[in-house]
Amino acid sequence: MQKLSLSYFIGILLLSSLLINPLPAQNVYSSDKVDFSQFNLGGPRLGVTVAPNGDLREELEDQNMGPILSQFGWHFEYQVVPEGGGPAFVIQMVPMVAGVEYGKLVPHGTLAMGIRLPSGIEFGIGPNLLYTGDSLYTALVMGIGKTFNYGGVNIPLNIAFATNPSGYMASFVFGYSIIQGKKK
Template sequence: MKKLLLTLVLGSGILIANAQIEKLAGPRLGFVSISPGPLADFLHDGFDFEGKYGSTGAAFTTLYGWQWESRFADGGGEIVGIVEWIVLVGGMEKGMFLPSASSIIGARMDNGLELGVGPNLSLSGIGMVFGVGYNFKSGNLNLPINISVIPGRAMDETWDGTDYEYNSGTRIAVTLGFNMSR
């Protein structure tokens, strides 16, 4: 009986604490510029990019996706901690499906300025994303605008006995979206 009572008390405490964490979600739209490298070559020439090794130049594509945000460490002060999950798809205007997912931990100041860092998973591999942005508020409506950078990585691969050294390409993205506070 004590275990059951303890389980119920702990369970209700967790539910009450979780109910007080503000959670937001909403669509994201934007664009990304990709520095010369294999990803930019792929965006320019599709699967016919072999042998280009960054010679096609930088690339540009649109982004579409969704963002989930949870606020934590909100002591009523000027700074609140945030965790964001952002799933984006790029390349659709070129007939391509280029997914990416990021998990970002950061902070938002009461003036709307936000910054964060976290891992990014995309077709070019795993990298770190660094972001800064501003959250415009109008009543319960939030309008976040963010700039993020995913640095390119120096890579070396062996293909058919030939060694290749290349940079995956730095990605700089601008996204905007909206969500509603409850």
């Protein structure tokens, strides 16, 4: 019994010493100052969304709309990039309207936070709100894409997947933005 208590005490002591000291990954300091560039990127977005199942699809059908909707909107993006290279840290807000081909306006918006790698590959996640006139739907959106740069103009191609307990939606969205930057 005494051996078990001593082993238990030593185990607790070792575990608590790990919790008190920062782990090496948390304690990395660099003497080099990192400078960042900030960019505000904005531009039009258009695309298509499919709502293949769930309450949203039923509500769209009740309003004489199909499960495939056009998308039109504007993309607001704030980006911070380390000047020495590396990934860009991105926050984006994308208000859009859907369903114009059915003579309807279905407003929705997404706030996404993510990372864009130097290769242009990007991914992000965030909340989405969609209002059909009768119901307000919330969803978690996950997106991935690639941004191509041609002479200071970014051309993003993205796919997104939005899910909630009432069903899911899948989208393909593209557009352009012109780089407007400032250093900090």
